Amino acid sequence: MAKSILDLAKECDNFPYFEDSPEHYTSLLSSYYTFKVNGCDAALGYIPQSVVEKFVWAESDWNVDPNSRTVTLMAAPDATPETRNEIMSRLLADAVRRDTFEVLKGWRHEMYPIYGPGGQYLLQMERSASPLFGIATYGVHMTGYVQDDQGLKLWVARRSKTKQTYPGMLDNTAAGGMSTGEHPYACAVREAAEEASVPNDVFAERASPVGVLTYFYVRDARAGGETGLLQPEIEYIYDIRLDATHAIKPCDSEVEDFRLWTVDEVKQSLKGGEWKPNCSMVIIDFLIRHGMITAESEPDYLEIVARMHRRLPFPTASFKAR
Template structure:
């Protein structure tokens, strides 16, 4: 059975250092940095194997082996940085170089620049984000019902078993990636309709923003594609209390079923390793905020709280 710290270690599984983000410099001995024009960077960490396999066009990419840095150079060509990245990933997909690109989404993820800028530096295909090791963003919501007999009960979906990533595992009530130009709450409204058939009015009236959960994940085989790719992430988290009459239903092919479980049932599923790693982390954050997980009943409480809010190495919006 997994402990709560085991669950954190499975999600936030890049080595954790108490000294803070400066310890990410240890990555530079094994990874390459993604740089962009008009930015201090880096904006992503790339595995050596990815750099060796990617079909770089040296007319539009600056590859510095000494500094171990990669940068698109639009001044050498008529394309923008984003177009250079897109064409490179499309070529890699056409040539079947990376398994992860089989899950091509036609969905763009932002790469954010300096903290003072609200606009992303560039956008790239979601399926290629882990190849470049950029920060990615999403929304996760826990929907719950307060019952007089059994106390709080949580709606838990099971991911479709044929889903490329973490097929058949348990998830948060609603979750999804944040695309370029999308605001977190609007993304939540969309995902809630698609995944749980929740009405827009219900979500807008009842969903409450509850901060973020951030972690640095190293993908394993369950994530689909190559294992070992780097995926730092920040999730905007929401809670939504609903009445017993509201029953979520799968609205697309990504969710197989929903279960209404007591807190103890959710805890047992967590301990059994049934949840997708980042969904387990979001549920632990929910338990902490609700006073279910405390310093009195969890010996690793301080480390768990810290690890749920890791300082990521790249600029965030």
């Protein structure tokens, strides 16, 4: 059965909304623990109870409270991020030694930051562990396109069939996660070169920052590892307008190939559910911004746009140059 645009939006932003069903939302949330850091009142993530029960929490480092349903990293309130990092690293290293979680078999050797209120940097953790804690993560997505007398076409990537996550599905021209200390533009330049062979000077000349998407994703089997883990994400979006003579080609093993597709071909692939869920959101956003999905043509326009710009329940950071 063909998927509607709203189906695709709901597939990516699929953590429930309190307003839709307070009872369902409250019931679901009761199966998670809130991740916190000593000295910071904010919720930093949601951890499934099944995950809490599998970790071996050192009492000197962690407070696991089944009454308040919180897991708190117990470094001193004024501890440095480095001190908190050591505690987190010990916990994750122990889980790897015990082979506790399937998702940690995809260890990436990339560090993701965790921010408190006001964008205060609190600590970091290994990327593959971030869904275990349900923290907000940051990334960039880029859509390369050609627009000439023959119309508009998009550069679409096919993910490698051996990739750990969403193998063989369709993807944006380039995308990737932002590591600790990285800003959106620098990350976008790096990913464009690594994944799509776009030289830095071409990116600087032809790429435009066009917005940000936020959504709250509940992982399914396609993501690899345990299901039901939470993935709230912030994605900074770039468009890259290219000449028809500039062929996009793979630069690493993560992409099987690229194809230059018409808008109709892209829409058909969306209906067929061929896209990685968050990448479909980026493409839908592109089609909205280019006037190819409008309030007049799409009856669920308002809900679709709202689901692409969800207010997350965790602190987020600003990357404004200082």
